Amino acid sequence: MPERAEVRKKAEAARQKPGKFGPDIELSEYTLEAPAYEPRPLAEIDLVDRERLLSAGVDVSGEGRSGSFIQVDKSVIHASPTQEGIEVTSTRAALETYDWLEEYLWQVVSVDADKYTASAELNFQDGYFIRALPGARTVFPVQACLYLKEADISQNVHNIIIAEEGSELHIITGCATDSPELRGLHVGISEFYVKKNAKISFSMIHNWAPKISVRPRSGIRVEEGGVFLNNFICLHPVETLQLFPAAFLVGEGATARFNSVMMAPEGSHMDVGSKAVLSAPGTRCEMIARSITTGGEVINRGLLIGEVAGVKAHLECRGMILKGGGRIYAIPELDGKVEGVDMSHEAAVGKIARDEVEYLMARGLSEDEAVATIVRGFMNVDIEGLPPVLAEQIEQAIELSQQSLL
Numbered sequence: 152m153p154e155r156a157e158v159r160k161k162a163e164a165a166r167q168k169p170g171k172f173g174p175d176i177e178l179s180e181y182t183l184e185a186p187a188y189e190p191r192p193l194a195e196i197d198l199v200d201r202e203r204l205l206s207a208g209v210d211v212s213g214e215g216r217s218g219s220f221i222q223v224d225k226s227v228i229h230a231s232p233t234q235e236g237i238e239v240t241s242t243r244a245a246l247e248t249y250d251w252l253e254e255y256l257w258q259v260v261s262v263d264a265d266k267y268t269a270s271a272e273l274n275f276q277d278g279y280f281i282r283a284l285p286g287a288r289t290v291f292p293v294q295a296c297l298y299l300k301e302a303d304i305s306q307n308v309h310n311i312i313i314a315e316e317g318s319e320l321h322i323i324t325g326c327a328t329d330s331p332e333l334r335g336l337h338v339g340i341s342e343f344y345v346k347k348n349a350k351i352s353f354s355m356i357h358n359w360a361p362k363i364s365v366r367p368r369s370g371i372r373v374e375e376g377g378v379f380l381n382n383f384i385c386l387h388p389v390e391t392l393q394l395f396p397a398a399f400l401v402g403e404g405a406t407a408r409f410n411s412v413m414m415a416p417e418g419s420h421m422d423v424g425s426k427a428v429l430s431a432p433g434t435r436c437e438m439i440a441r442s443i444t445t446g447g448e449v450i451n452r453g454l455l456i457g458e459v460a461g462v463k464a465h466l467e468c469r470g471m472i473l474k475g476g477g478r479i480y481a482i483p484e485l486d487g488k489v490e491g492v493d494m495s496h497e498a499a500v501g502k503i504a505r506d507e508v509e510y511l512m513a514r515g516l517s518e519d520e521a522v523a524t525i526v527r528g529f530m531n532v533d534i535e536g537l538p539p540v541l542a543e544q545i546e547q548a549i550e551l552s553q554q555s556l557l
Contacts (some may be wrong), residue, residue: 155253158262162272165263172452173393173422176364178266181305181336183274185224198223199298200329206387207325207358209296217321218281220295224304225276236287237320238280239295242309245280252280255311259342259370259399267366271307271340278308278340283318283349292321292354297339299363300329310341314349314377322351326365327358334362341369345377347402352380361388361418367396375402381425383411388419388447395452397426400434400462409438417446417476424452424482429462429492436464443470443526444477453496454484460491470500471526 169175188198193213199221201211213219218232218239232239246252262272279295299306314320326337337359345351359365373379379398398407409425427436442449453466470479483496503525511521 161263162269165269168265170265185301188226203327207327208323208356209325217289217291218293220279223298236284238282242278274307278310282313283320285315286317288319292323295324299335305336307338313344316346319350323354328360331360339367343371345373348376350378354382357385359389365392369396371398373405379407381409386414392421394423404433406435411440413442415444415447419447422450426454428456430458438466440468445474448478451481456486457492463493466496468498
């Protein structure tokens with residue numbers, strides 16, 4: 152692992168390096184200052200809007216969860232597991248506890264990738280550390296919340312998630328603001344390590360606001376027989392969102408699946424996609440994206456790279472334009488580097504067929520209800536391998552979005 156001083160040096164060199172995709176952001180327009188909040192039990196947390204968190208899949212009661220993590224601006228106010236074999240704490244606390252954890256920092260995300268990764272290192276404000284010990288399996292998902300409360304804050308976090316050999320870890324992370332009027336920036340680094348025959352399902356539900364810019368940077372390493380499921384739901388306004396997690400399937404039989412469901416209202420710019428590098432025999436990857444615009448802009452990216460024979464991967468991007476002025480731009484890419492790879496893609500952008508609306512109206516629905524029903528079916532992505540409580544939470548998030556169409 153690079154020495155810490157070398158990591159800082161690389162970050163310093165990338166201070167002004169713009170992101171590869173999407174609008175650039177002037178970091179100096181945001182503050183790093185915010186009140187410090189003391190940790191407290193879940194039952195005593197009164198710093199957050201519980202309803203806004205619930206819309207992002209986070210239940211402050213902790214019911215039906217194997218652990219909870221909540222960070223408000225730069226302060227971790229709660230971090231604890233409720234199941235044996237599962238660790239939930241802050242990244243800072245974990246680094247103080249485990250000397251070996253330094254070896255996991257900046258290994259699947261490059262610190263000098265751009266100004267946002269650099270800021271996460273140079274202006275580190277904590278983040279979450281979630282780990283399943285060997286053979287441990289979460290009964291309920293662990294929940295993690297990253298919350299913006301202070302106006303014009305830049306939140307810079309670094310998350311580390313590890314599923315040790317033979318373990319199974321389900322996580323739901325909800326991101327939200329204290330007010331729909333809040334302006335701010337979220338920069339989040341997430342590094343995932345799926346060990347031999349382990350599994351991580353990671354579901355991210357965003358409930359940001361029209362003046363929030365979001366710059367996550369994620370990397371995933373999947374070893375032999377490992378499985379990584381990534382589900383991304385963004386059905387609320389956001390000023391700009393740039394998301395492009397990269398999975399590295401390095402072990403034989405490793406699998407990754409990416410599912411995303413997005414709705415972009417007027418004023419929102421979403422540049423979202425995923426990347427997978429299949430570099431071991433028998434590796435598999437599937438990417439499915441569903442996007443709707445009601446006036447905003449969605450760029451759907453997908454990149455599959457096959458480096459050895461016998462890999463199999465598929466990419467599917469589908470978009471629906473509901474209102475004039477909206478835009479959906481699909482960019483599927485396949486990069487086969489050897490003979491014997493099996494990779495495919497399909498992309499489609501369209502509108503609601505009038506005959507489908509009329510069919511439903513003939514059966515008693517109003518026009519608005521018919522449109523909402525069609526959209527509901529379009530957004531329904533069958534996600535394999537989720538525990539029932541997590542599947543239900545995603546279902547509820549999609550259900551809530553229908554209110555904006557009626």
